[in-house]
Amino acid sequence: MSNQMTYQEALNWASSCINGKNVDQNAPMYVLLMSHDWSTTDWLMHRREIMSNGEVTFFKQAIERILNHEPAQYIVGKAPFYGRNFKVNENVLVPESETEEMIDWVLQMFKSGTKLNVLDIGTGSGVIGITLKLERPNWQVTASDISLDALSVARWNAQHLQAAVHFIESDLFEQIEANHQFDLIISNPPYIGTDEIKMMDEAVIMYEPHIALFAEHQGLAIYDEIAPQLYQYLTRDGVFVAETGYRQENSVESIFKRSYPQADVVTKHDINDLMRMVMVRNVFNGSDSNAN
């Protein structure tokens, strides 16, 4: 690859390097677009321009990293989520489109104007808490994570996106004040069982933080821990919403039903018709303290 080339020539070169390799074939284009904040229309305008030496060097290194299975989002240091770019690095998960669907679900549940006190557990890069705060500015949002490294990314994102979110380092509810009650508790917890590692994409296993991905008990451990504590942290009309693994529908439903037999436990499928979300409400139905 010469040092004098257009973006289009660089893309052609990169495609020939990764062709037939077990890596994301769209990654070079993603790197070119995201590193310039270009849309596909911008691409059409710029693709015949000559790249600077610095850009060529960065792009060559990017292709090596792609060939080493590194996610393109970590290479450019950002990922789009709900129409905004969030900083990401190896301390946080790359946000996924299913999580955007969970945001849609929640925003449909609570129309604008409603004032809510919200807790986002396992905030990672902050995508859920920050997006909810920006979409519903009158909500009070607290976001927690067990990982200080993840929280520093989340804080950076909140500051740059101007979202007034309160962050707490906490192992689930451990550091959440006992008398603090929320109208909405939302979480995209780690839910992959360690036994599933062999079925996973190499890029995810090698680069994404394992604390964000894996949980004990076939990936159900975090739901197991959250369920019996919910009644202490939810208001009487409070709602819990979480993302789940697509094969966990029955198990997750029974975890919450075990703690709250008379609560409403509703599951929801994503656009690929896979069950990916659960909502629990009316946890106080039937009793004032019915947690097991």
Ligand SMILES: C[S@@+](CC[C@H](N)C(=O)[O-])C[C@H]1O[C@@H](n2cnc3c(N)ncnc32)[C@H](O)[C@@H]1O
């Ligand atoms: C699947 S990631 C979700 C990140 C982000 N909310 C998103 O949707 O992209 C799960 C997050 O939960 C955090 N986490 C794992 N165990 C936790 C625990 N016991 N208490 C709080 N956070 C935890 C991880 O550090 C990680 O940031």
